[in-house]
Amino acid sequence: MTVGAGPVTRWLSRAPSWVFALYGGLAAFAAYFAMYAYRKPFTAASYAHVAGWPFAIDFKVVLVIAQVVGYAASKIIGVKVISEMRPERRPLGILLLIGGAELSLLAFALAPPVFGPLALFANGLGLGMIWGLVFGFLEGRRLSEVLGAMLCASFILASGVVKSVGKALLLHGVDDRWMPALTGLIFAPLLLVAVAGLAQLPPPDAADEAARVRRAPMTAKARAALFAAHAPALILLVAVYVLLTALRDFRDNFSAEIWTELGYKDAASIFALSEIPVAVIVLVGLSLLMRVRDNQRAVGFNLGFVALGLGLLGVSTLGHQLGLLGPVAWMIAVGAGLYMAYTPFNGVLFDRMIAATGSVGTAGFLIYVADSSGYVGSVVLLLVRSFASLDLAWSGFLSAAAYVTSVLGLVGVCLARQLLTHRGGRADGAPARPVPRTADLS
Secondary structure: OOOOOOHHHHHHHHHHHHHHHHHHHHHHHHHHHHOOOOOOOHHHHOOOOOOOOOOOOHHHHHHHHHHHHHHHHHHHHHHHHHHHHOOOHHHOOOOOHHHHHHHHHHHHHHHOOOHHHHHHHHHHHOOHHHHHHHOOOOOOOHHHHHHHHHHHHHHHHHHHHHHHHHHHHHHHOOOEEEEEEEEHOHHHHHHHHHHHHHHOOOOOOOOHHHHHHOOOOOOOHHHHHHHOHHHHHHHHHHHHHHHHHHHHHHHHHHHHHHHHHHOOOOOOOOOHHOHHHHHHHHHHHHHHHHHHOHHHHHHHHHHHHHHHHHHHHHEEEHHHHOOOHHHHHHHHHHHHHHHHHHHHHHHHHHHHHHHHHHHOOOHHHHHHHHHHHHHHHHHHHHHHHHHHHOOOOOOHHHHHHHHHHHHHHHHHHHHHHHHHHHOHHHOOOOOOOOOOOHHHHH
């Protein structure tokens, strides 16, 4: 599969901006959407009373922890791999990693239950680098906000959709251990088409590089220098992202249990329908950030969008507990606040930070520094929920975690914003160089 070559690539190089954005955004959306079919469907099953499971701890909880541990390990490995990956190797890398994840789901179905956690660990280990590989096709462009927003919409919608598909398969009699692998096979054609589409994207042009800085693989020395230049602010932002990742992963992995407590046990469509408004809110908000042409100001607006989401997270939870919001409205509002705060970290915030520093590099490095830390936080939250003897229902635990994330997250974002404002845009402390106007979507 050749990257950036062929008639489609030449056509995209000459196409209007809105055509390029639609093509690239949809290809990235579809690729990551399909990946979720190999990651999340197993969480739609309860795995209650699994024959042959010898341990007292709940089988599903162990599966979730095992997959998240594998995913976290993959993110740590990805700090080096994603930052050094050459563009022409990305398509094959995506297919090999997701293919390995499907094989692990087949092993989950065939092996005795005691080996189930090992299979889910291997599944997470294969999938943790897909985001960086897909985002690598999109970063460093004048249209990165639009492309990134469409990509981020994929994981908001995909989690609910693939769990709805998995739940539907269960309701039609598919065994709960075979359901994840079967769901993955259903989405395989979409994955192949999407990756082929991504491979045809032309690299960023001269105008992109002038506006957003040239992107290139980074050495260990370059990674260390970039992080050290903004270490205090980055450490605060990573800490906020740890909270957001842990909360988002908990809500995602145990949404079946939360919806059951809220009175929607057998509503397969609720997983997908509740996420559609969330995706629309986040997609529109992130797309509007493209209109901010100055990269330093764009970093500030991104952090403001994160703070707005954190505020909504806390206020909506308070409204639910006061009886002002029903369960569906609360889950939608919590999802909107959570993803408003979470999604900028997955591309557009760090893409603008790289552009503001004026340093040649890749946003994938900063994304994977944050992600590797975030999923460690997710593992810790799962362990606390499982072993700390907390007498809280699933929805009660979600409410408590939402309050903690909202308050501490707002403090962290405000402090990081002050540090970045004081430091200035460039890695060397000098003012960021002016950039051309962002191309209009016309």
